[in-house]
Amino acid sequence: MSVIQVNGLSKHFGTLKAVDQLDFSVTEGEVFGFLGQNGSGKSTTIRMLLSLIHPTSGSIELFGKPLNKYRDEILEEVGAIIERPDLYPYLTAKEHLQLFAKLRNKHVGENSIQDTLVKVGLADRSKDKVQTFSLGMKQRLGIAIALLHNPSLIILDEPTNGLDPQGISDIRNLIKQLAQQEGKTVLVSSHLLSEIEQMATQIMIIHKGKKVADGPIQKLLDPNKMIVHIKTTNDAQTLQIILSGSFSNYLLQRTDGIYLRLPDYEIPLLNASLVNAGVGLIGVETRNSLEDYFLQVTSNTIA
């Protein structure tokens, strides 16, 4: 079942097309990685999913119901943090949770509040005012507010912002646990592509408001299409060999080295061609990360 179904979604700010004809769906129980460069339209899309921004055109269905008609009912089942963890500086962590618990139709008791504080690692700071919190602690509290009412869909926009490595790891494990053990659907956007790679089952990449790639992460990061960086004793001659032979289709446009996107079984053949031509191979670096893929589809190059 599709928890999120988006069709032809667009948002224009004057002449700027922040989001342009976006289509995607997120299935129940999935961790959906939502990627894009700064200003690509991620946050605008997320805000439209939460009815904070009115779409210019297109439709959004959550839990099979149109958001514009069933907004209040739908949002009862959604927990979200959006970009920064902005909170009330004069309230304590616990007061925040008590306050947002009241704004839910579901009953959220004191035990749930305490459990949520424990879950995000803030139990010992629950009585401290937020103005004394670090950015990472505010982020944890923002996640606690999102999880407090036990929502079925969790939308996390940059949830690891400001967290230290331990905090990032904790949140990653929490997201995995929410999806795998509790069956929650999680849409998560992050600049930390390695984190998305470790927790997402599906990803979508948008660039300048348009979808440029989507699908299961295993499929997108096809091991048969690894990026190979080769270092040789004579790069000019190596390039000639590649361009004149069957490897020319694999060559990536780069000025700072020789990069190819080729299946792993081709690497020994390339090595043999170079050795036959008298070119010494200094090193072969193979890369197949989400970051490489992301950079490739958003800028037609790699890092």
Add this chain to the structure above:
Amino acid sequence: MKAIISIELYKIFRRPRTYIAFGAIAALIMVIQLGLKMDGQSYASFLMKDINDTLTVDGKVLNGYLICYILLQLLLVHVPLLVALIAADMISGEANLGTLRLLFTTPYSRTQLVMGKFIAASIYTIVLLIWLAFLALFVSMWIFGTDDLFLLKSNYVVLIQEKDVLWRYVGAFVFASFALLTVTSLGFLMSSIANNSIGPIVGTMSAIVFFTILSTLNIPLFAAIKPYLFTTHMNNWKEFFDIKVNENNEAIYGTILNVAKIKTSIIVLTLHIILFVTASVMITKRKDILS
């Protein structure tokens, strides 16, 4: 809706800024009360100097009722500023803080959230007015005692019997609540437009100053619009202290000279409140939350 109102009130009364208004009113009233307690007789003599030759006034002129009247004349001009501090920050302050995103992703409609905020801001305004009434009226009555209320108007004097005064103050404070709720709703409207705290507060005060000038200026060009400006009506609480007289020019107990004027003012102020709040709801509903 109850949940939203209680949360908004909780937030209002947890903020240190809220208590500035209560502190400011207390300080101003106490300074004036202290000054009049110390040197009240010379102030009363100064007030009476023009009529001493034609009128003899027995009893305590400078009593709690007169002090309250003086205080209201001085303070009801400034209280809108204190009201604007909170009302004009209700939506824009949250937009500035970034917490509007959190609120607007809860399962309440924007109309409910905005109305909840307005009701909470109105309760704050009423509480502030009750605080003002307590200090200006009851504390003055306690310090200065009570007697007949003797008021010097521009070209006549009004003498209201002691027993006939208190209900007029109740009426005046109820009327003042309409005037201040108009300011609250204006601040609220400004707050729904902006994404920062200072702009709406300054905007509200500027609008009040601007329209007060239009209401006060006796220029024929503005005469046609004056009856429709809320600022023309805000000071009409004073009408509760104008009393009907009989053919012997004696005050008629329990009467108000111009009830129609009070009714008209309440209608105009109420219409302004409805207009400003409706506009706030419409603006907020259509707004994209980009903060």
